[in-house]
Amino acid sequence: MPDSSSVARATTRQVTCSVDVALFAPRGNELAILLVSPSSARSRNRWSLPSDGIRNDETLDAAAGRVAKDALGIAPPLLEQSRAHGGPRRAAGVTQVGVAYFGLTHDASAARRGGAWFGISSLPAIPARAKEEIDVALSTLRGHIDRLPVAFRLLPATFTLSDLQAVYELLLGRRLHKASFRRSLHAAALVEATDEWRSEGRGRPAQLFRYAPPRRRRQRRGVRFDLLG
Amino acid sequence: MPDSSSVARATTRQVTCSVDVALFAPRGNELAILLVSPSSARSRNRWSLPSDGIRNDETLDAAAGRVAKDALGIAPPLLEQSRAHGGPRRAAGVTQVGVAYFGLTHDASAARRGGAWFGISSLPAIPARAKEEIDVALSTLRGHIDRLPVAFRLLPATFTLSDLQAVYELLLGRRLHKASFRRSLHAAALVEATDEWRSEGRGRPAQLFRYAPPRRRRQRRGVRFDLLG
DNA sequence: GCGAATTAGTATTAGAGTGCTAATAAAATC
DNA sequence: GATTTTATTAGCACTCTAATACTAATTCGC
Structure with a gap:
């Protein structure tokens, strides 16, 4: 068992960090979410959440704002962090850390090319991780409704x-x-x-x-x- | 302005990821928090939160559990993620991402060498970031009291x-x-x-x-x- | 022993909050 | 003008909350 000196900084071989943003907007009688098409996302053949790596000289919040603005065309009126998750990637020696954000915007029409809005009760096939992030974002959003305006x-x-x-x-x-x-x-x-x-x-x-x-x-x-x- | 194709994965030059754990325990009539001494922490001449980088083949939650156990000697009965933060480090080209966790344990006595408990109303000099993480951890903890046992x-x-x-x-x-x-x-x-x-x-x-x-x-x-x- | 002090647990009250069913107000539609 | 539709308010029963005051069981000091 390691002693307390092992608490000191250990260097991991390689870490990548991405920011995923779940953007919601009212559409008709339910919420819709903005997904990006397979061609413009990393995930092959599947819709997924807008996402990007964090860049130099940029904070996590700034990266989330940039991803949201790129996908939406405008800065959303609400953007909050929901949860970070991370673990080893299939590629050996690489640890992938993802920070999930959720946001809200006025209407489910604005979207740059490659993006489309889906009602949250009729989502297309998406990666399990994205589905989980959407669920977490929704419950976090609903849990904060009487704390945030x-x-x-x-x-x-x-x-x-x-x-x-x-x-x-x-x-x-x-x-x-x-x-x-x-x-x-x-x-x-x-x-x-x-x-x-x-x-x-x-x-x-x-x-x-x-x-x-x-x-x-x-x-x-x-x-x-x-x-x- | 970038078009939607810029949403695709961009590689950052270098990213490091650490997990910081704020461990609380009852002591007398208030909560105490476990800090690690200057000699065993990265921060020079200051007490700080137990922290470590994420290792290969390890999830964020696992890393937090390891850090907690290393600092405490046992696995804490409660350990939850509170928030991720990140941005550029002074060293040019390096982005530092930190994921903050908070935990609770039974009594403010167990600690491996290099660690010490402080009442939350009488903290020693600590880095601003650590102070902020403690405040966030406390308010998250108190906010979750009627949702988690x-x-x-x-x-x-x-x-x-x-x-x-x-x-x-x-x-x-x-x-x-x-x-x-x-x-x-x-x-x-x-x-x-x-x-x-x-x-x-x-x-x-x-x-x-x-x-x-x-x-x-x-x-x-x-x-x-x-x-x- | 016996009363004071101390801690555990319960009633009882008054007030605030919630869900419901109306009743009233003001406009559009026929 | 009557009917429909939507906005807004009133009243009522019920529940939730907090505070005060009470009863119960034990230890301490004498």
């Missing part, structure tokens, strides 16, 4: 409360109760009303709101045991 | 409810309300009573319980807006 970054500066609820339902993949949604939104004082109203076909016009988060005092809550297991 | 892994097979509450208070760094703690614990049916009681000096003896998590159904709740900002 994710939904507000997908909406324009002013929006209706029905718009906001629709985005939340899309992101969470389930329906929400309208009255409860509005009540808790009102209680948190996260939005402020504008003078404008928007008429969208039939029915009463909806008032436009804007995101105006107050200074929050972090309130201490009890322990939740019902989330374990 | 963290506290139960720090306790022996049977324990009193006061023991359990003390561990939660230690991990969260704040006091909890006894009646509320027990009520929600009882509601989640996470523990089952044993026939044994333990007398610990003064006061009424406490009943011993064991961790017995039921099959959980994830219950859907509304959206929380009060955690934003």
Whole structure:
């Protein structure tokens, strides 16, 4: 068994590091994800996530931003790291480290050539690793929905409360109760009303709101045991 | 501006990858963290986190387990990835990627030579990067407390409810309300009573319980807006 | 022994949060 | 103008939470 001196830096023969980005956008009633076509990706004959190696003079976050912008044409309004994974590659002596990111953008239309959007419930054949990264990204995204202003970054500066609820339902993949949604939104004082109203076909016009988060005092809550297991 | 073909794999000149592990353990009324001494770490004249490069034929998780075991002498009961960071090193042409892990173990005494435990409120001088990793590890740990059975892994097979509450208070760094703690614990049916009681000096003896998590159904709740900002 | 101190555990209350069913408001469509 | 559609608000039952106050069982000091 090695003693504590073995904790010192050991040199690996060769390491490659790539950044994979899962980009989501609302499309219709579900989320879509941007994949790149077989011809432009490393993976042969399969769609896969936009990915690239990290370059010199570039941080991981910068590399993820570059990959996202290359695939999308614009910088996404939300881009977060989800998880790193790594291990030996088939090629002997090479260790492959991948850092997965996830991002959100407004609409599932923008994409540079070689990329296409797929509904998350109808994905094409993709490598197992990519599928896993998508699943992790989705659950991380959904787990952070009430900590990060994710939904507000997908909406324009002013929006209706029905718009906001629709985005939340899309992101969470389930329906929400309208009255409860509005009540808790009102209680948190996260939005402020504008003078404008928007008429969208039939029915009463909806008032436009804007995101105006107050200074929050972090309130201490009890322990939740019902989330374990 | 690059076209989509630039998304293909680009080779970086040189990449090194290290795994840093922040190991926490209860000590008295607060958490302590295991640091390694200047002589056995790469950082000159400063305490720092146990760290090592990833080796051939080893995954990131395996490397983190090895680093933890080397520093601690045993495998910690909890070890999770917190975040990857990376960017150019001072040495030109070298990109340094680090993957931070955090772990928990039972007591702040076990340590191989070169390591020492410090209370998290009285850390010695450490590199800024290590300080940042510790902060991230702590907040990740606290954020995952009601999703992972963290506290139960720090306790022996049977324990009193006061023991359990003390561990939660230690991990969260704040006091909890006894009646509320027990009520929600009882509601989640996470523990089952044993026939044994333990007398610990003064006061009424406490009943011993064991961790017995039921099959959980994830219950859907509304959206929380009060955690934003 | 006997009461004070100490720790374990429970009731009871008041208040806040949630899910639901309506009821009301304002516009488009027929 | 009646009907339909959508937005918004009110009320109610139920649950969750936190705080105070209580009971229970033991040790300590005398």
